[in-house]
Amino acid sequence: MRFQIEQRSQPSAAMRFAAPVVATALTLIAGSIMFAFLGHDPVATLVAFFISPLSTMNDISEWLLKASPLILIGCGLAIGFRANVWNIGAEGQLVIGAIAATGVGLFFPFQESVLLLPLMILAGMVAGMAWAAIPAFLRARLNTNEILVTLMLTYVATFVLSYLVHGPWRDPDGFNYPQTALLPEAAMFAPFDYAYRVNTSIFITVAAVIAMWVFTERSFLGYKMSVGGAAPLAARYAGFKESSSVWMGLLIGGATAGIAGMAEASGPLGQLSPQISPGYGFAAIIVAFIGRLHAFGIVLGGLLLSLLYIGGEAVQIDLDLPSSLTRIFQGMLLFFLLAADFLIFYRLRLLRSVH
Amino acid sequence: MDLFIAIATGTVIAATPLVFAALGELVVEKSGVLNLGIEGMMLIGAAIAVMCVFSGLPMMAAVTIAAIAGALSALLFGVLALTFMTNQYAAGLALAIFGSGVSAFIGEDFGSTPTDAVNNLHIPVLSDIPVIGPLFFQYDPLVYLSFIMFGLITWFLYRTKGGLIVRTVGESPQSAHAIGYPVIAIRYLAVLFGGAMAGIGGAYLSIAYTPLWVEDMTAGRGWISLALVVFSTWRPARVVLGAWLFGGMTILQLQGQALGVGVPSEVLSSLPYVATIVVLVIISQNRQMLALNFPASLGKPFRPAG
Numbered sequence: 308m309r310f311q312i313e314q315r316s317q318p319s320a321a322m323r324f325a326a327p328v329v330a331t332a333l334t335l336i337a338g339s340i341m342f343a344f345l346g347h348d349p350v351a352t353l354v355a356f357f358i359s360p361l362s363t364m365n366d367i368s369e370w371l372l373k374a375s376p377l378i379l380i381g382c383g384l385a386i387g388f389r390a391n392v393w394n395i396g397a398e399g400q401l402v403i404g405a406i407a408a409t410g411v412g413l414f415f416p417f418q419e420s421v422l423l424l425p426l427m428i429l430a431g432m433v434a435g436m437a438w439a440a441i442p443a444f445l446r447a448r449l450n451t452n453e454i455l456v457t458l459m460l461t462y463v464a465t466f467v468l469s470y471l472v473h474g475p476w477r478d479p480d481g482f483n484y485p486q487t488a489l490l491p492e493a494a495m496f497a498p499f500d501y502a503y504r505v506n507t508s509i510f511i512t513v514a515a516v517i518a519m520w521v522f523t524e525r526s527f528l529g530y531k532m533s534v535g536g537a538a539p540l541a542a543r544y545a546g547f548k549e550s551s552s553v554w555m556g557l558l559i560g561g562a563t564a565g566i567a568g569m570a571e572a573s574g575p576l577g578q579l580s581p582q583i584s585p586g587y588g589f590a591a592i593i594v595a596f597i598g599r600l601h602a603f604g605i606v607l608g609g610l611l612l613s614l615l616y617i618g619g620e621a622v623q624i625d626l627d628l629p630s631s632l633t634r635i636f637q638g639m640l641l642f643f644l645l646a647a648d649f650l651i652f653y654r655l656r657l658l659r660s661v662h
Numbered sequence: 663m664d665l666f667i668a669i670a671t672g673t674v675i676a677a678t679p680l681v682f683a684a685l686g687e688l689v690v691e692k693s694g695v696l697n698l699g700i701e702g703m704m705l706i707g708a709a710i711a712v713m714c715v716f717s718g719l720p721m722m723a724a725v726t727i728a729a730i731a732g733a734l735s736a737l738l739f740g741v742l743a744l745t746f747m748t749n750q751y752a753a754g755l756a757l758a759i760f761g762s763g764v765s766a767f768i769g770e771d772f773g774s775t776p777t778d779a780v781n782n783l784h785i786p787v788l789s790d791i792p793v794i795g796p797l798f799f800q801y802d803p804l805v806y807l808s809f810i811m812f813g814l815i816t817w818f819l820y821r822t823k824g825g826l827i828v829r830t831v832g833e834s835p836q837s838a839h840a841i842g843y844p845v846i847a848i849r850y851l852a853v854l855f856g857g858a859m860a861g862i863g864g865a866y867l868s869i870a871y872t873p874l875w876v877e878d879m880t881a882g883r884g885w886i887s888l889a890l891v892v893f894s895t896w897r898p899a900r901v902v903l904g905a906w907l908f909g910g911m912t913i914l915q916l917q918g919q920a921l922g923v924g925v926p927s928e929v930l931s932s933l934p935y936v937a938t939i940v941v942l943v944i945i946s947q948n949r950q951m952l953a954l955n956f957p958a959s960l961g962k963p964f965r966p967a968g
Binding site: 445 | 742929949
């Protein structure tokens, strides 16, 4: 029995949406094999990883709390990816956004002003955009690959953060911990209920999802950018400028990452510290792909990747498994998704031998 | 003089992981494939090498196993990029994330315990010559291995039929296929070789350079290696020169911190990353040189017709 690879006459729409489901299933299967090898009961471990962490109200709150930045950044990155603009340095833009917002929160003269929080959102957004503007300028004007520049700037951003929290911004009453003083009350997003950490910043994510849907499905600019990504020659012929796609793609990604960083400082952390992000900027890349670069898909992708984070924490506490499992699962998910995507464009045909 | 010797030898040593990883990627890219996952493969090599050393294996065995581990992780990328014809950017990125997780998992039990598997060579007479001895004849064996690999790769790519075939596959897979060469198989071999070299580069970091396992210890060297290949305009000698440039940057930064230069250590630490950006910008201006040496099919999937 042999198989032959055959190109489909047109890409399969059904497979496009089935691929993430197939990838998730394959990830779970590969994960259970891995757990078995580690000497853990695969079914019990999978339950501990993916189901038990969603059993209480607090679990749901944590799930949404971590999904929110992933979805927000995923939306911003997907706009760039649609245009073939590869911003993989959202992590750095997130860090810089958090730094700028915390700076405003700590040093704005009117610490009780109702304007403080909106100003911080603005600062986070502008800072994230400014950090992304560097690779945008270099790619649009100087022809420099944005993948490497965004990534290098992520390392630089973490050094800026490290300098500030170890040096001038370190909390004098913080027992020498590398972190800033706590942000004032007016600088924080209100939680829905003080028993849980999920807070009103989630509305920003909801607004971003809607904005992304409108931009990609209903706006001419969004359409132009997608054409530029899918068929650069056609786009050039139609007079769409590549450089404006580069600018838009990177600035939108930077803005969402900057706001996400700000919302971490003004939400669960309440201050700036080196633990500002557990890799949300990188995980959001997977969110965008799993979500098929589509607004509503990204919501599902964000919920899935968030579950990987809280599941990883849960098995670390309950079963003493290492937290690096989260990143292994993230990588496997992306591997399987890319493999499953093959079925969008090709089909396997069973060859019957003719005797 | 002592300071000069320290800086010069330090530069060569700091450059060695980059030389391995970037020369490997050079061969991969010459065959027309772009593997962004070097960071992941280096990390896996680094963690595996430390694990081997702690289980009592000698240095050369640890390095060999790290090379195999690097090649196996590259195989994951190869299956996606070559058999499944997925977007090579995305496949490489997946490998980078996966490798960082897998290496953290492997290295967990060996964290922060120094190893002493790699010793510097002492060649009678030669190593004892003043100045010349320390400058050229007192490195560890892996540094010399990196030079041997440089020579072999240059010779292979430009002086052998095999090298010509690899370059043809990278320039025009259609023609190579038409003449009858197995394009996909050749690309697989190149990808596996690149993975092995990245694995050795990672092993050098964890058992010779640092020498201990720290999570995410490559600190962007895999990505800098990618930049070096662009900087070199796909020529091996320039890869080594570029690696020395970055090695020198690392050493100057360390010396600067030791001497207590009046700038925050974070400014010095970010120098190699900023330098990478500057170097990329400069080389990107020379479009003619890039176009001349750029493997024409780089990053484009190939599917034999029929």
